[in-house]
Amino acid sequence: MDCQNLRSPEVTGAQRSQEPRGHRSPEVTGAQRSQEPRGHRSPEVTGAQRSLEPRGHRSPEVTGAQRSQGPRGHGSLEVTGAQRLRSPEATEAQRSQGPRGHRSPDVTGAQRSQEPRCEAHHLSELRIVLLGYRHSGKRSSGNTILGREDFDTLGRTTQCVKRKGQVAGRQVTVVEAPGWWRGYKLENTPELTKNEIELSVSPCPPGPHALLLVIRLDKPFTETERRSVQKHLELLSERVWSHTIVLFTCGDWLGDTPIEQHIESEGESLQWLVEKCGNRFHVLNNQKREDNMQVTQLMERIEEMVAGNGGQHYEMERRDSLHLSELRIVLLGYRRAGKSSTGNTILGREEFDTQCVKRQGQVAGRQVTVVEAPGWWKNFHLEETPVLTKNEIELSVSLCPPGPHALLLVIRVDTPLTETNERPVQEHLDLLSERVWSHTIVLFTCGDWLGDTPIEQHIESEGESLQWLVEKCGNRYHVLNNQKREDHMQVTQLMEKIEEMVAGNRGTHYETGRQRIEILEKRRIEEERMKEMMVKVKIKRESLRSQMGDCLHLSEFRIVLLGYRRSGKSSTGNTILGREEFDTGGRTDQGVKRHGQVAGRQVTVVEAPGWLIYSQLEDTPELTENKIELSVSMCSPEPHALLLVLRVDTPFTETDIRSVQEHLELLSERVWSHTIVLFTYGDWLGDTPIEQHIESEGESLQWLVETCGNRYHVLNNQKRQDHMQVTQLMEKIEEMVAGNNRHHHDICE
Incomplete structure (x- = not known):
C-alpha cells in the first residue's frame, strides 16, 4: 500500500478542458506555463525526477478493478476523471496558499512498480486527539471509538476531556479538544478555547499518534470554513497536517454515495483540506456503533499514517519558557489545605501565619510576590461561604498588580478529592472568571505522604474527580513537601513550571478584570456604613457606662447559651469558664449547667440544646423545644443574658432569620432585650473588624444585630488564654443589664 494512499488517474484532453481555472494538468506547453500563477506550475515529471519525490507522495494510476476493491470510506481517492482530486505533490508553501488546484503527473506502470511501500505496524497503544468546530460530532466519535458512552454528548466542552479504553486489542487514549464556532475567524475565538486547543x-x-479533524458530512464545507479550520489547527504548528486525518461524521447521510464522490462534488475547499491532510480521510456512522469494522479500519489507517511518518507520533512543541525576573503568585484553596505552609516553603522562611496576606522575597534569582487568599470549607458550596470571604478571594488577585502570573490551587495529597468537593472548588475559582483555569496549577501538599508513589499514579488511582480537576487546569500540577523546606529544587521546579505556563499563555499574566473596581466600590460603601455603626455603638456604650457609674459591678452572672447545633456553644462555655466543663464531642439533648469563678465573679453558664441549622420551628422535635424553654429556669431566678451563638465563618441568610426568630421567641418576644449575638470562630476574621463582616453579609445579619440592640461580641475559642475577650464580654453584659433598668427577670411569660 502507498504510504498515504494517493491515487491520481490519468486525465483526457476533453476532461481537462472542463477543469476550473487554476486546475491545469501537467501536459502544458511552455507558453502555457509562462501564463500560470507562480507556484502553480505542474510540469511533466520524468522517471528520474520522480525518484526524487518525497516518500509516500507517488500518485499511480489505478485500474477500474483496483478501484472497486477499496472499502467505502477508505482514505484513498480511487476516482474517475470526473471525481479527480488534486495531487499532494505541491510544496507546503504552495498548499498554504489555498485550495487552487495542482494536478499530479501521469505515471507509467514501470515507474509505479518501483515505488516503495510503507508497512503499517500494529501499535499496542494509540493516542488520539479529536479536533473540530462545535457540534461536529467529536464526542459521539469518541464514544464510537471507545465503544461506550464516555463523553458527555449533551453539554459543551470548554476544557480538554481525556478518556481511555481497550479497542481492537489496543490501549486507546482519546482526548477531545473544545471546539470553535463553525466558520469563525481565529481572532473571534476566545483565548481560553485557543489555549485549550x-x-x-x-x-x-509524549504526543498523539493521530489528530482527527472532525467534519460533518451533511453540512457544506465552504471557503470560510476552510480558512477557519486552517487557522485553528495551525495553532498547534504547521507540522500538524502530517499527523491529521479528516474524520467525516454523519456517515449515514451519504447513503450509497462513495465518500470520494462527495469530496469531488463539494468543490475546491474540501478538496484542499483533504489534500492538506495527505489525502487521509475516514467516515464514521455514529448511529451504528455496533459496526466495529469502521473503528478497526480507522485504527489501521492511523497505523498506516504513523508508518508513513517513520513511526513517529506528533511531537509536542515544548514552548521556550520565559525566565521571569519577577513572579506574582496567588495561593487558593480550601481551609487547612496547607496554603500558609506552602507560602513559607516558596519564600524559604516563616512569613505566613494568617489569611489574606501578601509577602515578598528573593527565590532562585527572582523577585517573588506571594498572596494567600482566604479559604473556604472543603465541602461548602459557594452559597455557604460568607460574602466577606468571597470578596477577599476576588480581590486577592489585585494584591499583586497588574495581576498574578500563576494561581496555585492548593490540595492535600493525603485526603481524597471526591465528587462532593468538585463543585466547591469550581464555584470558588469561577468567582475570578472562567479564564482563571488557564493560569492555574494544582499544587499538592503533604508530598511526604506519597513516599515512592509517582504523583501521576496517585492521580489515576484517585478516580474521576481528581482527574477532572487536573485536566481542568490543563494537566499542570506539582508536589511540595513542606516538611523538607531545605529541598530548594522542588521550589525551583515549581518556578520553571510557572514560567512554562506563562509562555503557553503567550507571556501574559491573569488579568484582574473589571470586577475588582465593582468590589472595591462596594467595599468603600460598606466601610462607610461600618464606621457609622461603630460610632453608634460606641456612643451607646459610653452613655450606659456613664449611667452605671461604679454602682453596677455584678458579683454574679447567669448566662444561657442558645443557637443551632455545631455553632460552638460548648466551646464558648469552656472559654467563658476558662476550663473544659462542657463536652464538645457529643450532642446536647438536655440543658447542661456549669459554674465557675471568672474575673472575680461567680458565673453560671447553661447550654441549651440546639436546633438544626436552617430548620424551621415545625421541624424541631417537641422535646427540644421544651428543653429550650426550660433552659432559662436552670439559672434561677432568671438569666442576666442570653447569648445567641453564631459561627462567623458561615453566611447568615433569610432562611436563618426565620429559624432563629421562631426558636428564640419560644421564650417570649421580650427575649431580644436580653440577647447578645455572640460570634464564634473569631480567628477566621483575621484583621477584619466584625462590623465589616456584618455589613458585607447583608440585610439578614444586619437585621438580627439591630433586633438585639446592636449588641454583639466575638470569641476566638482557639485562644482561651486571651482572658481579655471574656472580660469584655462580661462588661457588655453589665451594660445590657443597666440598659434594661437593672432587670434580669421577666424574660419568660
Whole structure:
C-alpha cells in the first residue's frame, strides 16, 4: 500500500478542458506555463525526477478493478476523471496558499512498480486527539471509538476531556479538544478555547499518534470554513497536517454515495483540506456503533499514517519558557489545605501565619510576590461561604498588580478529592472568571505522604474527580513537601513550571478584570456604613457606662447559651469558664449547667440544646423545644443574658432569620432585650473588624444585630488564654443589664 494512499488517474484532453481555472494538468506547453500563477506550475515529471519525490507522495494510476476493491470510506481517492482530486505533490508553501488546484503527473506502470511501500505496524497503544468546530460530532466519535458512552454528548466542552479504553486489542487514549464556532475567524475565538486547543496534545504524552479533524458530512464545507479550520489547527504548528486525518461524521447521510464522490462534488475547499491532510480521510456512522469494522479500519489507517511518518507520533512543541525576573503568585484553596505552609516553603522562611496576606522575597534569582487568599470549607458550596470571604478571594488577585502570573490551587495529597468537593472548588475559582483555569496549577501538599508513589499514579488511582480537576487546569500540577523546606529544587521546579505556563499563555499574566473596581466600590460603601455603626455603638456604650457609674459591678452572672447545633456553644462555655466543663464531642439533648469563678465573679453558664441549622420551628422535635424553654429556669431566678451563638465563618441568610426568630421567641418576644449575638470562630476574621463582616453579609445579619440592640461580641475559642475577650464580654453584659433598668427577670411569660 502507498504510504498515504494517493491515487491520481490519468486525465483526457476533453476532461481537462472542463477543469476550473487554476486546475491545469501537467501536459502544458511552455507558453502555457509562462501564463500560470507562480507556484502553480505542474510540469511533466520524468522517471528520474520522480525518484526524487518525497516518500509516500507517488500518485499511480489505478485500474477500474483496483478501484472497486477499496472499502467505502477508505482514505484513498480511487476516482474517475470526473471525481479527480488534486495531487499532494505541491510544496507546503504552495498548499498554504489555498485550495487552487495542482494536478499530479501521469505515471507509467514501470515507474509505479518501483515505488516503495510503507508497512503499517500494529501499535499496542494509540493516542488520539479529536479536533473540530462545535457540534461536529467529536464526542459521539469518541464514544464510537471507545465503544461506550464516555463523553458527555449533551453539554459543551470548554476544557480538554481525556478518556481511555481497550479497542481492537489496543490501549486507546482519546482526548477531545473544545471546539470553535463553525466558520469563525481565529481572532473571534476566545483565548481560553485557543489555549485549550494548543494544550490538547499534552494530556496524551509524549504526543498523539493521530489528530482527527472532525467534519460533518451533511453540512457544506465552504471557503470560510476552510480558512477557519486552517487557522485553528495551525495553532498547534504547521507540522500538524502530517499527523491529521479528516474524520467525516454523519456517515449515514451519504447513503450509497462513495465518500470520494462527495469530496469531488463539494468543490475546491474540501478538496484542499483533504489534500492538506495527505489525502487521509475516514467516515464514521455514529448511529451504528455496533459496526466495529469502521473503528478497526480507522485504527489501521492511523497505523498506516504513523508508518508513513517513520513511526513517529506528533511531537509536542515544548514552548521556550520565559525566565521571569519577577513572579506574582496567588495561593487558593480550601481551609487547612496547607496554603500558609506552602507560602513559607516558596519564600524559604516563616512569613505566613494568617489569611489574606501578601509577602515578598528573593527565590532562585527572582523577585517573588506571594498572596494567600482566604479559604473556604472543603465541602461548602459557594452559597455557604460568607460574602466577606468571597470578596477577599476576588480581590486577592489585585494584591499583586497588574495581576498574578500563576494561581496555585492548593490540595492535600493525603485526603481524597471526591465528587462532593468538585463543585466547591469550581464555584470558588469561577468567582475570578472562567479564564482563571488557564493560569492555574494544582499544587499538592503533604508530598511526604506519597513516599515512592509517582504523583501521576496517585492521580489515576484517585478516580474521576481528581482527574477532572487536573485536566481542568490543563494537566499542570506539582508536589511540595513542606516538611523538607531545605529541598530548594522542588521550589525551583515549581518556578520553571510557572514560567512554562506563562509562555503557553503567550507571556501574559491573569488579568484582574473589571470586577475588582465593582468590589472595591462596594467595599468603600460598606466601610462607610461600618464606621457609622461603630460610632453608634460606641456612643451607646459610653452613655450606659456613664449611667452605671461604679454602682453596677455584678458579683454574679447567669448566662444561657442558645443557637443551632455545631455553632460552638460548648466551646464558648469552656472559654467563658476558662476550663473544659462542657463536652464538645457529643450532642446536647438536655440543658447542661456549669459554674465557675471568672474575673472575680461567680458565673453560671447553661447550654441549651440546639436546633438544626436552617430548620424551621415545625421541624424541631417537641422535646427540644421544651428543653429550650426550660433552659432559662436552670439559672434561677432568671438569666442576666442570653447569648445567641453564631459561627462567623458561615453566611447568615433569610432562611436563618426565620429559624432563629421562631426558636428564640419560644421564650417570649421580650427575649431580644436580653440577647447578645455572640460570634464564634473569631480567628477566621483575621484583621477584619466584625462590623465589616456584618455589613458585607447583608440585610439578614444586619437585621438580627439591630433586633438585639446592636449588641454583639466575638470569641476566638482557639485562644482561651486571651482572658481579655471574656472580660469584655462580661462588661457588655453589665451594660445590657443597666440598659434594661437593672432587670434580669421577666424574660419568660
